[in-house]
Each structure stands twice: as structure tokens, then as C-alpha cells.
Amino acid sequence: MKIRYLLFNAYSVGGTIRTVINQANALAGEHDVELVSVFQTRDQPRFDLDPRVRLLTLAGLRGSGWRHPIRAWLGGRASRLVPPSEVRYASFNRLSDRGLVRYLRSLDGGVLVTTRPALNLLAARFASPSVIRVAQEHMYVRSHKPDLIDQIARWYPRLDAVVTLTDADAAEYAAILDGARTRLATIPNALTPAVRTPAAPNSKIIVAAGRLTRQKGFDLLVEAFAAVADKHPDWQLRIYGDGKERAKLQRLIHRLHLYNHVFLMGGTTTLEQELAKGAMFVLSSRSEGFGMVLIEAMAHALPVVSFDCPNGPAEIITGGRDGLLVPPQDVTGLTVAIESLIADPSLRNRLGTAAKESVARYYVDRIRGRWEQLFTELQEMKAPSRRSSAPVGP
Template sequence: MRALARKGRSAVGRLYRGYTRRKTRNAPPPSTERVRILLLHAYGMGGTIRTVFNLAGYLADEHDVEIVSILKEAEEPFFPIDPRVRFRFLDDRINPGADPVRAMLSKLPSRLIPKEESAYHRFNLWTDLRLARFIRSMDTGVLMATRPGLNLAIAQLALPGVITVGQEHVALRTQPEPVQELIKWRYRRLDALVTLTKADLRDYRETLPKKPRRLTRIPNAVPPMTGDVAKLDAKVAVAVGRMTRIKGFHRLIAAWETVAAAHPDWKLRIFGAGPQEENLAQQIAEAGLEGKVELPGPTTDVGAELERSSIYVLSSRHEGFPMTILEAMGKGLAIVSFNSPHGPKEMITHEVDGLLVKPRTNANLAESIIRVIEDERLRRDLGTRALETAGTYDVDVVGEQWDALLADLLARRERKRAPAAEDVTPPCP
């Protein structure tokens, strides 16, 4: 029975490889005209979504850009998007319809996404089928993915005529060991892997036994924001992010007890939503910080809220490349952040355009916040330099790096496709 099963798998493998060869022979020439970007849920909240929207809008100047979202769980996007960018959804969970096949497969666990991937619970056999069909439907153009599970999927399933680009928004070292093992041998099939930080780029260079054709670092760009630069006269500190344990808002609230005791006229506002929201509200009440710490919920206008603040605080345990720091810098806020080698440490020069808190304790965080509150000259100097730093992450500056990468990947494909001169038989005289 096992021998029969092995023969069956072998036959399926031969059919699959034969199908791939036929698709490759009939494929159009390589191109970067069409760019497709895979996201988990395009209409959700989060730094990855916001940065992908930003990149898609830039690329739409010269390319046909479509964002392909695995899930649809809202009717409209939370973040604004360039109207030239189109959307496609593989699994509409708002209006799922009455498809019996979908109903059955949606109850079965994913076989395409590794179980240890942090978003594994969002996938199922139906999303596997829809994702595989979409990937295999492309025979040319550029296909980008934006998280490990999706990067692994395109590396495994994309046809040879498609230029594949993996983006990593979370540091390699933070991935579970089984995911890292898959990354080691499967990412080599990608045309390019793009990290956000130099530290993560170094980790990939040291870890991957065989590299993708291009392994490079391109940071995120500052997204467009409404309003003007902050005046830094508001007695308000602000934090933004999804309310999960990893963001460390419970530590920030604990630190604010010390801040509030020293400066009761200052207020902390934490924007966002998530599974820890109720716990954070309870922590605020138990600490007697009502009116001093607020949880206004998510905001669609981050720029306006930053403009009305003076200090931005990042309390995360670790970050890949926190967009909120860039946004705060773009508004000229004074930044206070826990140190992290894969994000804040590369973005912030300590005592120049922000303060890095190390070791990462509640007491040290409170001390740094109080220092910025009490030293107005320091606060304004940090804000001025932060604004200068934000200029180096302008969308046109970062976008040019993406233009150069896509042009290089296309040139490599065209050289590979062209027959070698010595193999071309000259015509008979």
C-alpha cells in the first residue's frame, strides 16, 4: 500500500513538473509592467498594511499595481490608498456565499502555511486553494509577498517566468525555529529578498546557506500625513499600535505612573485596538490614571494626532521597522524608544534625534520621558533633528531604490533568457 502511495505521489510530481515546463515554454517574456502584492488582510490596521499601500501608490506611477489580499474582513480599507491601485480578495469572509466546497475546506487546517507562522490560524485549506490558484495563474510580471508564510508560498509555487520578491517586515531572529528552517532552504528560489534593516540583512546573509538572486535592504518610506509639523507645546505624549503584549503598552502605563506623579498636567494617549485593550483599561483604572492615560481607539488620521502631541513613546519588546517612529519623526516629535537592534537602533541616533532606553525597564522609560518633559530645549532639538532624519526616508528617495531593484531583476531575467552568443549558429552565406 505504501509503495502504491509512493508511486502515486511520484506520478503527481511528474505531472506537476510537466505542467510547469509547458507553462514556462509558452510564457511571455519577463516583465515588470504588472506588480502584484500579497497581503494577509488589506483592509485591516497595521504598519505592514500602511507601508504596502505607500509602496503600491509609488509604483503605480510606472506599473499596473494590484494588491491581492488573502482575507476580506471589512467593507472599506482602514488606510487611504491611491485610487490607481486595485484590490483582489481571495477569501471574502464578510459575504462568503453558500459554496459547499468553500464551507467544507474552510473547516480544514492549512497545509500550505507552516503551523508555527504567527498568522497560521487565519489560513485554512480554502485559502490554500485560492492562494495556490492565484500564484499559478501568473506567468509573468512581479509577485511580491509580505510575510514569511506568503514568501514561502511564492517561492514554492510561482512559475519560472514570474519575478518573485519577498519582503520581511519582522526580524529573522524572532521567527520560530521551524519557520527559520524552511526559510533557509526555500528562500533561495526567490529573485529577491528585501529586509527593512541592516541588522536583519546581516542575519540573513549569515543564516541562509544559499541566497536569493538579490538580498538587499530597502527601508520603509514615510507615508503622506495630514496637517503640519507639531509645535511641541502640547502636554501630550502619544503611542500608536495594535494592542498586543509585544507592543509593551502595559509597561508604558506602568512607567506613566511615575511620570504622572512628577507631572500630573501631562497626558498619555495610546491609539489602537486589539486583544489587550480591556486589560490595559483595567490597568489604568487600578493605577488611578483615569484622565491621565487615555485609550481613544484606532485613528485613521495619525498625522493629526501626532501634530497635537509633543512626545512619541515606543515601548515594544522588539520591532522590525516601526512605521510609527517614522511618522512621529515626520511630524517633528521628540522620540523616546526602547532600544532594539532591528529597528529603533538603526532609525534613532541616541541624544540626536531621539532617546534610546537601555536597559529596557519601566523605570528607565519613565526617567527618559520625564527628562524630555522637563528639558524643553532637548525636546525641541530632538524634534528638529527627527524631522531632518525623516527626510532621508521620503517616499521618492525610497521609491528610487525599488525602481533600481526591479530594473536589475528584469535585466537579470532578460540576460538569462537571451541565447548565449556562442550558441547561436550564424546563417549560411
């Protein structure tokens, strides 16, 4: 089966990039897989790519502008096709518009998986109906702005399927796309094969990870840890990730006199090794599409504490059995949950052991089978009415 994944930037670092590359790698053994990146910002992707996966870039902007004046001119002008309500709108441009439309109109048959709203919308508008068009939601639909949801309601009915990470989000899409023939499916992200060292039994390190943005709620976590550090000064918090909130978080750490307790560790491509150093993992997000880092931590037998934010944590964690769920943005509750794990090593061990067992349902072999089944069913549905008509215009 010919399967194509279309990413905003396969050369950067982030949860969507990592999980999409993992999917492409998992399918490469049995299928013809292509990874298409709209932009290219470095020579090689940061995450390992199976050599059987072909890598294609649509709108490279690297190199001197004076050598490529037309490319530079197009790259400096705002997109005409991406809705301004898309979070990444400012990063798209006329050059990416041209590259995307040319690519989408060139396709015939096979599967195309698009991985963010702008790309999903463009696939609906410009890819031929001969292509199985699958939109993959990596956040959740209600996290998008109302204008973007209006665009989703208008164009997604042209897609063959929308795949969400949680059942809750699938229900939201069902309401928005009411009456559309677009298939809705829930397929969570997969755990890839890795050597996962169990959590360090005597560690006094709390691990957190994610982009340093308001959504991830690291400001709430730092505030919660301030009370923890007062009672347990020998414990420390390590936050892995980069982002625009870094300076703000650093100021908060200094204001709360936590500079010897809380450390912004920067981005890493070796999170598995860092998780193994921890005594617990904490997710403090205001919202999540799923919470991939939760299942990665749980696979190390790390006890986890998480806000019960929309939409993913409650579908991953069974509170009190394999982790602790705290009401959304409840800083005091987060402090209490962390302190309960610090005070009770046997509770840490019990939750961690159960966590490792419960995430077996996310192993890549199981998740790969669900993707293959979906693609096969969509292919069978399209076969009787397969058309070779010209691509649909805007």
C-alpha cells in the same frame, strides 16, 4: 513594469497593510500595479488606494455559509500549506490554500512582492520562475519561531530577493541563507506626502501607537508613566491602537490609578492628526521590525523616546541628536527619559527639529527609486535565463 503585491488582508488596519498600500500607490503612476488580498473582511480597504491600483481578493468568506456550502466547508478547515509556526496560521484555511495556489500558478512574468512568511513560502513553492519573486520582511527574522526559520532556510533560496527593513536583519538573513543566490537588500518603509503640522509647543500629551499586543510593550510604558504622573499630574498618555491586550492594559491602568492620565484611544486611520497634538512620542516595544510610526512622529518634529529594541530604532534614531534611546525594557530608564523631556522644553524643541531633518531620507520619492532600481536589476538578471517552465510543485 507589472508589479503585484500580495497581502494577508488589505481590508484591515495595521502597519504592514498601511506601508504596502503606500508602496503600491507610489509605484502606480509609472507601473502596472495590482494589490492582491488573500482575505476580504469589509467592502473597501481602510487606507486610501490609488484608483490606478487594481484590487483582487482570493478567498472571500463574506456572506451566508448556506449560500456557499463548499466555500464554507473549505473555510472551516485548517490550512495544509501554511506552517503551524506561522503567527497567522490559524487564520489560513483550505479555501485560502486553494485560492493562493491557483493565483500563484497563474502568474507569468512581472514582479510579485509577498509580505509575510506564509505568503513568501508559498510564492517560493508555487510561483513560476518566470516571475520575479520578492519576499518583503516586515518584522525581523529572529522574531519568527525556530520551525518557521527552518522553512525559510529551505524555501527562500528559490526566491529572487529578500528585502529587509534594516541592515541588521539583512545580516541575519545572510547567515540563514548562506550560499543561496537569493539577493538580499535593505529598503526601509517610506514616508508618504502629507500635511504634517509641527508638534504642539504647549502640549502636555504623550502619544504612543501600535497594536495592543505584548510585543508593543504598552504594559511597560504604562508602568513607566505611573512615576511620571506622580510628579507631573497635568500630563497625559494617549495610546492609539486595538488588539488582544486591551482588557489587560485597562486593568493595569486601573490598578495603578491612572484612569485620569492614561487613555486607550482605539484604532485610528488619522494618526497624522493625532501626532500633531503631542509633545513627544514614545515607542516601548519589546521588538520591532522597523518602527514606521517613529519616522512618522519625527516628521512632525516630535521628539521621540524609544527602547533600543531589536531591530529598527537604533537605525532610525541617533541617540541624543534626534531622539532618546533607552536600554530594552528598562522601565526606570524610560521614566527618566520622558521626565527629561517634560522638564526641558528647549531639549524637546532641539530634538524635534533634528528629527524632522533626519527623516528626510525616508521620503517616498527616495524610497520608490530604491524599489524601482531593485526590480530593474532583478529583471536584468533574469532576462538572459528567462524560462517559461511550469510552476514548481511543493
